Amino acid sequence: MTSPHLETALTPVTLLTGFLGSGKTTVLNQLVRQPTLARTLVIINEFGEIGLDHLLMSRVADDNMIEMSSGCLCCTIRGDLVETLRDAHWRYQVGGEPRFDRVVIETTGVADPAPIIHTLMSVGAIARRYRLDGVVATIDLTSAEATLDAQPEAVKQAAMADCLLLTKRDLVDAEQAAALEQRLQRINPAARRLEARHGQVAAADILGLGLFSTNAKIPDVARWLNEEAYAQAHDPHASHSHHGHAHDVNRHDDHIQSFAILVDEPIPDAMLDAWLDLLLAMCGQDMLRIKGILNVRGRTQPIAIHGVQHLFYPPIELPGWTSEDQRSKLVFITRDVPRTVIEETLEAFLATWPD
Numbered sequence: 339m340t341s342p343h344l345e346t347a348l349t350p351v352t353l354l355t356g357f358l359g360s361g362k363t364t365v366l367n368q369l370v371r372q373p374t375l376a377r378t379l380v381i382i383n384e385f386g387e388i389g390l391d392h393l394l395m396s397r398v399a400d401d402n403m404i405e406m407s408s409g410c411l412c413c414t415i416r417g418d419l420v421e422t423l424r425d426a427h428w429r430y431q432v433g434g435e436p437r438f439d440r441v442v443i444e445t446t447g448v449a450d451p452a453p454i455i456h457t458l459m460s461v462g463a464i465a466r467r468y469r470l471d472g473v474v475a476t477i478d479l480t481s482a483e484a485t486l487d488a489q490p491e492a493v494k495q496a497a498m499a500d501c502l503l504l505t506k507r508d509l510v511d512a513e514q515a516a517a518l519e520q521r522l523q524r525i526n527p528a529a530r531r532l533e534a535r536h537g538q539v540a541a542a543d544i545l546g547l548g549l550f551s552t553n554a555k556i557p558d559v560a561r562w563l564n565e566e567a568y569a570q571a572h573d574p575h576a577s578h579s580h581h582g583h584a585h586d587v588n589r590h591d592d593h594i595q596s597f598a599i600l601v602d603e604p605i606p607d608a609m610l611d612a613w614l615d616l617l618l619a620m621c622g623q624d625m626l627r628i629k630g631i632l633n634v635r636g637r638t639q640p641i642a643i644h645g646v647q648h649l650f651y652p653p654i655e656l657p658g659w660t661s662e663d664q665r666s667k668l669v670f671i672t673r674d675v676p677r678t679v680i681e682e683t684l685e686a687f688l689a690t691w692p693d
């Protein structure tokens with residue numbers, strides 16, 4: 339594990355994803371009018387006409403991508419996005435002071451959020467200035483059932499989001515909305531779900547989704563980890579009969595699993611690295627999201643970890659434990675990686691790791 343550090347000085351970045359026509363631009367147009375987002379750089383990650391009128395807006399092409407040497411597709415980073423973010427601090431400044439203190443990136447409809455998250459995490463010049471605040475996904479209530487059935491990418495977007503914005507509520511009945519909410523609850527139990535009618539959503543509700551909420555020095559760990567939500571999530575392989583779907587092993591959501599794991603004893607630092615390395619080497623592509631608050635042996639303060647697929651943010655040392663419960667807690671959203679694989683490898687490492 340590299341040296342843990344606090345990252346409150348970094349510029350927060352919100353990623354706005356969601357399928358074609360699901361209401362991203364409508365939401366963004368409402369958001370940028372709110373005073374909370376007055377000093378926001380909006381980056382649109384696509385070509386085409388955007389009906390958005392914002393002071394600080396930059397457009398990047400979606401086809402300019404740099405493949406990392408590993409050749410790994412999920413690491414294909416966006417060249418234009420890297421350039422835009424890197425140059426923004428001098429491009430958008432007055433007298434040496436940046437004109438923005440927050441970034442919102444709107445992705446194209448079919449974009450996998452992972453490469454953009456990876457760009458933020460792994461490109462040095464970017465990772466030194468920015469931190470991911472959260473991933474917000476618009477979900478079109480009129481078409482989401484069909485989109486989730488047809489498109490594994492849509493399921494991945496929903497599974498990776500910190501906040502799901504349900505749009506077009508005026509066009510569906512209560513039963514349809516409730517059925518979709520149940521489905522989303524199963525795909526991503528910890529994400530906040532909000533309705534955005536005609537794009538209306540309070541900026542404050544979609545900001546501060548990361549470990550550090552806006553301007554707070556003390557991280558809100560319980561909200562960030564939200565492990566109770568995983569405890570309540572039910573088995574994705576249980577019956578889906580509640581909204582008329584017969585059990586279908588090929589249904590994309592059935593591949594998504596979410597669960598929390600608690601570890602009673604402090605974990606040796608090197609063991610943690612070795613175990614995570616093994617998991618990520620075996621199934622990194624399918625570890626959609628990992629978050630954890632860890633009790634690391636020999637440390638009095640907890641360490642927060644956050645990974646997306648096979649990449650991890652630098653671990654963050656937290657000011658201290660906020661409750662009596664000092665067990666390590668890890669939450670996972672995976673694709674076809676069952677809880678038993680995580681538990682059994684962890685137990686094997688703990689049992690055999692030399693003191």
Ligand SMILES: Nc1nc2c(ncn2[C@@H]2O[C@H](COP(=O)(O)OP(=O)(O)OP(=O)(O)O)[C@@H](O)[C@H]2O)c(=O)[nH]1
Pocket residue numbers: 356357358359360361362363364365446447476505506507508509534535536537
């Ligand atoms: N009735 C209704 N229409 C909505 C709502 N939200 C968005 N729309 C409409 O849905 C259409 C698509 O919305 P956009 O905001 O352009 O969607 P988008 O996700 O940005 O679309 P792309 O950029 O093409 O992927 C527009 O005609 C919006 O006016 C809503 O809550 N209710």
